[in-house]
Amino acid sequence: MKTRFSTLALAAALPLTMMAAAPALSDDLRIGLSSEPSSMDPHFHNLGPNNALRQHIFQSLTYSDENMQIRPSLATAWEATTDTTWEFTLRDDVSFSNGDAFSAEDVIYSICRVPMVEGSPSSFTSFVRDIVGVEVDGSTITFTTDGPSPLLPTNMSSVAILNASVYGGEGVEFSADGCANMGDLPASTDFSSPETAIGTGPYTLENFVPGDRIELTRNADYWDGTPSWDNVTLRPIANPGARVAALLAGDVDVIETPPIQDFDTIREAGFQIDQGLSNRVIYLHMDSGEEVPPGVSGTDGVNPFADVRVREAISKAINRDAIVERVMGGVAVPAGELLPYPLFGTREDAEPDVYDPERSAELLEEAGFGDGFEITLSSPNDRYINAERVAQAVAQFLSRIGIRTGVDAMTASTFFSSRNNQEFGMWLAGWGAASGEMANSLTALVATRDPDTGMGSTNRQRYSNPAIDALVMEARRTVDDDAREEILQRASIMAMEDYATVPLHFEVTPWAFAEGLELTPRVDQYTIAMMVRPAE
Incomplete structure (x- = not known):
């Protein structure tokens, strides 16, 4: 599997060979969504x-x-x-x-x-x-x-x-x-109501049937040219298998996030797949507060995650290349920080942590946990690509160095509610930086949690480093782009050296679509009609 990148090295795409004739296209576009707005x-x-x-x-x-x-x-x-x-x-x-x-x-x-x-x-x-x-x-x-x-x-x-x-x-x-x-x-x-949803965009709302479809019509007065489609229908189809079935049956023209294991079936049926490197990092968080967190045992009353050597041991125990190849089917990129290069504030030389289980064992010994301990790794099973399988792989790697790890996978709604209530000691989740720059990721995942300022909004792991906080706040006050980027790079280096968060990989987002169409992948993983057009 070969991935091609745009000039920004971000919009990766992979056209798959077509083996059969796909359904004929019209001036209408039908899209199968994984989640309903x-x-x-x-x-x-x-x-x-x-x-x-x-x-x-x-x-x-x-x-x-x-x-x-x-x-x-x-x-x-x-x-x-x-x-x-x-x-x-x-x-x-x-x-x-x-x-x-x-x-x-x-x-x-x-x-x-x-x-x-x-x-x-x-x-x-x-x-x-x-x-x-x-x-x-x-x-x-x-x-x-x-x-x-x-x-x-x-x-x-x-x-x-x-x-x-x-x-x-x-x-x-x-x-x-x-x-x-x-x-x-x-x-x-x-x-x-179409009478209330009035905008300047390329389409207007025609009909909204919750749970079934959203129907849009071309805005005849759109200021920026003529949209590609007369009508667009967005259909929420939460089940991945059902989305693929709808595509193969010709009920929709495009689907988002087809399962990796169905790529061959989609290709053989005459459809195409494009994929793009996203801004979403899959990461591990560990509750590093003073008390032993839920799901951790065998530590004699000490929270192992409060010790940076344990966090480093966990990171070095994970073979990211193996996860990308065997679990993600090559549809991911190992991560060395919280955003992929060249998004703002990232570094071209930010390499993923090297797989080194021997060093991991040494670090555990140095931290006083040479005999290991037991943890539960929590994860959603319906939010990120193959998240439960990734969690299982991480658990196997950690168990090999003596951190005996069980996996508790659950629906996203249960997961996020429990995480926000501090019910986990260690968890796997994902984050996509809405601004496309490092300040967003550091502010949300690493900065000390402060609801009054919005700092640390997703930092439920009780991690706190005043030096990183100071750099993030400085970057948020710096208008000059070059200076702000240099500050963010320093903050990111500091966060990675302190293992404030353990990044695993960046998701590569796939879309499947009918013959006769072209699609431009988006880093933010959004699926919009404007990214799809008739093939030239």
Whole structure:
């Protein structure tokens, strides 16, 4: 199996030889999704399936392309005019799908609404939190931030722009303490109606049947050319086998994440597969607090994970190449840090830890655990590619050095709830950096947990290193890109040397699709109609 990379070395693709005629294509596109979006409201839930869906209907000032590079969208340019001000130039001659002209008022309304969404399970507020002032001068909108905010252009790619007049938001006035003239705020459920889901994107909502399908229609007034498809149908098909069956039967034209073991069947039936290296790292976390965590025994009341030598021993005991080859079927890349090169803040020379079980045994002896101990490794079994099998492989490697390891695999909903309640001592999970830069991964997985600042939001392992925290905070205040990248590289080196997190591999995301189509893989793993087009 051979992987080809784009000029950024990220959008890998693998066309598979076609053996039979695939179904004829029309001007409509049908996509089988592995997960259904939880809402049509683009401000409700910061979740991958939702973020992918909203790009069809709603746009932002900037957008993240297939390689997670920030590009112009409703803004044509942006510039940091001081350490605490950003100036964006808005695009002219853009209309919403109902014919209303796009303006700065819509931007202000959208930024104001984000923190006002009720019941959000994962809010977008962090993307607009820094903004404390807004000024408009013609087609220029200037944001004043509470301190340096180098990621504001990146953050803006996650904030969907709504049509203020649809919701009675004409004359909206921004205030960091609460905006005025917001009209009657729409409920998130209102966006299931085509009359409410009004954006500037390439498609409009035609019909939403929860649990069955989302139907989209080409936006005839789209400002950026003509979309490839007249109609797009998104069908949630959670079961991997059922997704493959739907593709083979011609019920859908594209499916996401086909099982690796079905690649040959898909190829022999006349379909294609493209795959792209993703920003999602599969990693191990270990509760390194003072007390012995759940699932750990045989340590005489000492938490072994609090000792960096034990964390290093665990990392060196794992043969990442073997996992990639034998468990992942080559559809993964061994990881040496939390993001793949060349995403922002990564290093080309960041090599995965070398498999060295003899050194692992020595490290355990040095740490006082020469006789080993027992642990339970927890993992979701329905969230990441072959996660349960990866966990089983890790358990075998650890058992060979005397860390007798059992695996407890469970559904993702149970896993994340239990993890957040500190019910695990060691667990396997995945993280995809939404911003495409190292600050996101370090902030979420490594930084000391502080709900008030958002630091350590996914650091449930009680790891804390003030020196890394200081570098991450410095990077978040540094507007100059070159300086910020150098700071993040130093922080990443420090985190890897301290085994703050043990990265295993980066997922390579596959899509399967019918003959006559071309597909551009996305690093963020989103499945959107705009990445699919008729073959030339």
